[in-house]
Amino acid sequence: MFLNYLFLYFLCTGYCRAEDCLSRDYDHGGTVCVCNSDHCDTIPRPEKVEQPQLLIYTSNKAGSRFEQTTGQFEQSDAPDNQIRIDPAQKFQTILGWGGAFTDAAGINLDSLNEQLQEKLLRSYFADDGIEYSLCRVPIGGTDFSTRGYSYDDGDVDEDLVNFVLADEDHQYKIPFIKKALDLTENNLRLFASTWTAPKWMKTNGEYAGYGFLLEEMYQAWANYFVKFLNSYQSEGIEFWGITTGNEPSLAMAPLDQINTVGWNSTQMAKWILNNLGPSIRNSNHSAINIMILDDQRMFLPWFLDEALSDNTTRGYIDGIAVHWYADVFFPASLLTDTHNNFPEKFILATEACNGAVVLGSWERGESYSNDIIQDVSNWVGGWIDWNMVLDLGGGPTYINNFVDSPIIVNATGGEFYKQPMFYHLGHFSKFVPMGSVRIDARSDITNVIFVAFQRPDDGISVVILNRNEEVVPVALVDDSRGTARVELSERSITTILYW
Incomplete structure (x- = not known):
């Protein structure tokens, strides 16, 4: 039995845990991730987190690739730079x-x-x-x-x-x-x-x-x-x-x-x-x-x-x-x-x-x-x-x-x-x-663009593109959960995921 577990461990190390990007810069305004016989970056499927937590995945010009961090919703006064999510308003299926x-x-x-x-x-x-x-x-x-x-x-x-x-x-x-x-x-x-x-x-x-x-x-x-x-x-x-x-x-x-x-x-x-x-x-x-x-x-x-x-x-x-x-x-x-x-x-x-x-x-x-x-x-x-x-x-x-x-x-x-x-x-x-469905997402923010979806597992996924050369703070507001403050790194694409 121990040998079976040991085999599964070594099998999983190749495919189950995330492998980081092996970055290379060709002086063209960003980097590539190199894959060779020894290494290739991976990204495992997200694991569901319980309320009030959320997952944040960031890729940016500076070299981050699907960098995962966490945040959480809080009950607080409505701040500036809101992105308001309304899952009740649904549009097309993906x-x-x-x-x-x-x-x-x-x-x-x-x-x-x-x-x-x-x-x-x-x-x-x-x-x-x-x-x-x-x-x-x-x-x-x-x-x-x-x-x-x-x-x-x-x-x-x-x-x-x-x-x-x-x-x-x-x-x-x-x-x-x-x-x-x-x-x-x-x-x-x-x-x-x-x-x-x-x-x-x-x-x-x-x-x-x-x-x-x-x-x-x-x-x-x-x-x-x-x-x-x-x-x-x-x-x-x-x-x-x-x-x-x-x-x-x-x-x-x-x-x-x-x-x-x-x-x-x-x-x-x-x-x-x-x-x-x-x-x-x-x-x-x-x-x-x-x-x-x-x-x-x-x-x-x-x-x-x-x-x-x-x-x-x-x-x-x-x-x-x-x-x-x-x-x-x-x-x-x-x-x-x-x-x-x-x-x-x-x-x-x-x-x-x-x-x-x-x-x-x-x-x-x-x-x-x-x-x-x-x-x-x-x-x-x-x-x-x-x-x-x-x-x-x-x-x-x-x-x-x-x-x-x-x-x-x-x-x-x-x-x-x-x-x-x-x-x-x-x-x-x-x-x-x-099978995800686009849901309503609105904001008065003019310097980022975004779109939101409800996934088949009832998770909410919000994708935000920041093309600015500076960090942009946003407040994700979902009335059923509260407010989550997220800082979008400069020149980045960010996916926020919560259930």
């Missing part, structure tokens, strides 16, 4: 948080030894990681592949007789998706998005550029979606959702090299009504969530008003997918306008990334959490990052579209780096689990 299983992510995972692969996947999916719960899977190739491809290249094949998953699926996607499913005990939702149709289905005969779907191929394209879902199902992988296709607006930029299928609102409405909707609902995947748009805020809500003007078409759609790339030009209030027009549809943020790799940029982490708070405060039910893992150059990408990622792999150095973006996302994915 669908999940995560990133994308791109070819590039799989290639970089595959470049590591098995021990580092395990540490990286645990960092995202395990209960001592940031516990991603909703991830995106490309249908075929993207700009973050090493080549352009679809699942039925070659001659015209309207019956999809030659449809087959690519080598990339079997080598770089399916194996890592299965490992992530195992780490989450199958509590990982997946949704799929297409980038391009086979060239023979498109008006321009190319993967990218000013190309739309040939109308005579509308049904073949819908069948292509079903074929993909069937193929992954045969590999033991089920999907929670699909989108109508990644960024159809790219077809309006004919010099852009990113694979795409262009749609206007009239074309999309016709395809959903006559082809995609019936094909999915009459398949083995009839319960899957269909999301429209998968593009920028600039299309809200007018594109949807036009595409879903027919009630039957509207009935086929479960949710609305949005990207972040034009958010600086288009206000988050457009999301609320969209919710008001389509209150029965959920809204999900399905892609975001920054430009070329900058190791240690705290500002890029802040840009993530700032966008998340704005989105969620305007009815968005989750936020999905783009590539989960890239190399030091921000690839691979066969069109040289190099970008940043929350985890960067240095395969030759035998290590990977967790960027500030990883931790900013983690303050939501770790402490606001799937």
